[in-house]
Amino acid sequence: MKTALAALAFVLLTGATAFAAAVRPVVVEVYTSQGCNSCLSANAMAAKIAQKPGVLLLSFAVTYWDMFGWKDTLANDDNTRRQKAYAAALHRGGVYTPQLVIDGIRDVSATKADAVAYALEMAAMKRDDGYQPDEDTPAALARKDGPPLAIVAGARVKTAMQAAWSVGVAITKGPGGLHVAVERAPERHGIDATVWLLRVRSNATVKITGGEAAGQTVTYRNVVTGIQNLGPWRGEARSFDVLKPAGKIAGHDSVAVLVQQGGGYGRIVGAALQPGAAY
Numbered sequence: 001m002k003t004a005l006a007a008l009a010f011v012l013l014t015g016a017t018a019f020a021a022a023v024r025p026v027v028v029e030v031y032t033s034q035g036c037n038s039c040l041s042a043n044a045m046a047a048k049i050a051q052k053p054g055v056l057l058l059s060f061a062v063t064y065w066d067m068f069g070w071k072d073t074l075a076n077d078d079n080t081r082r083q084k085a086y087a088a089a090l091h092r093g094g095v096y097t098p099q100l101v102i103d104g105i106r107d108v109s110a111t112k113a114d115a116v117a118y119a120l121e122m123a124a125m126k127r128d129d130g131y132q133p134d135e136d137t138p139a140a141l142a143r144k145d146g147p148p149l150a151i152v153a154g155a156r157v158k159t160a161m162q163a164a165w166s167v168g169v170a171i172t173k174g175p176g177g178l179h180v181a182v183e184r185a186p187e188r189h190g191i192d193a194t195v196w197l198l199r200v201r202s203n204a205t206v207k208i209t210g211g212e213a214a215g216q217t218v219t220y221r222n223v224v225t226g227i228q229n230l231g232p233w234r235g236e237a238r239s240f241d242v243l244k245p246a247g248k249i250a251g252h253d254s255v256a257v258l259v260q261q262g263g264g265y266g267r268i269v270g271a272a273l274q275p276g277a278a279y
Helices: 002-015 039-049 077-089 113-129 138-145
Strands: 026-032 055-061 099-102 106-109 131-133 156-160 169-174 177-182 193-207 217-233 238-243 254-261 268-275
Touching: 026 039, 026 113, 039 055, 039 113, 039 217, 055 077, 077 217, 099 113, 106 113, 169 254, 169 268, 177 193, 177 254, 193 238, 193 268, 217 238, 217 254
Parallel strands: 026 055, 055 217
Antiparallel strands: 026 099, 099 106, 131 156, 169 177, 177 238, 193 217, 193 254, 254 268
16 A cells, blocks of 8 residues: 555656646846946846746846957857847847846846836736736836835736736656646637747856956856757647757756747746756
8 A cells, every 4th residue: 555655656746747836937037248247236136036936037148248358158149049039029129238038028127226126026916916017107107216116015007917827837857858748828819839948057156257357256047058949839738858969968957948928039928947957
């Protein structure tokens, strides 16, 4: 009997799908470079954001600063392409650092702490209760440039948001690679989304000896070392098997999965980070 129960427990823990918590984390992508002097304080702020409950922070080191005297040791072309795709999706004139992209639908300069705090508050409100925050009301405008958020309470304009749903994501590791499962969407009409797998290095400390930030030592959190498109998602329950690659891949100790609408550069509706899932 004990053997049977132990076997059942093993199946439940390893074979059955264990979806992430119902409340999706707010996904914060920080685009940064070791060659960018203004990124130093932003990286320190990003490390604090990474500690917040309910937030998944991912650091993307980009390559276009490499021509200015220091080649970023963590940057890769996939990260740069992702940021450029966001620039097009968000109708920006170009890319910049340090940039935060929050839940795939809003960007803010990471040099502006108050604007970052406000954007995170708005993202959590949209995720948690499905109402449109008062982004254009006098109360909201006052919060952007006025006292700290803890002092000025925000109101909400109760306009139902069709985009307020999220889906669970589960990541399990096996001997041959990874298994990724995505729940069925509560709304299945007209969904056009992409499932991304990100290889993640949880901590990286770099001593910079050239460029604008020469002489600085910087620690990064959740550095994205590789991006893989697992395929489209149309709202159905779907799973993906990710085999171990034959060749060498960048070092990582965790894996994140994002389910993202808008052809892969829109609203994030599912997200999970699995530590210890290197493959």
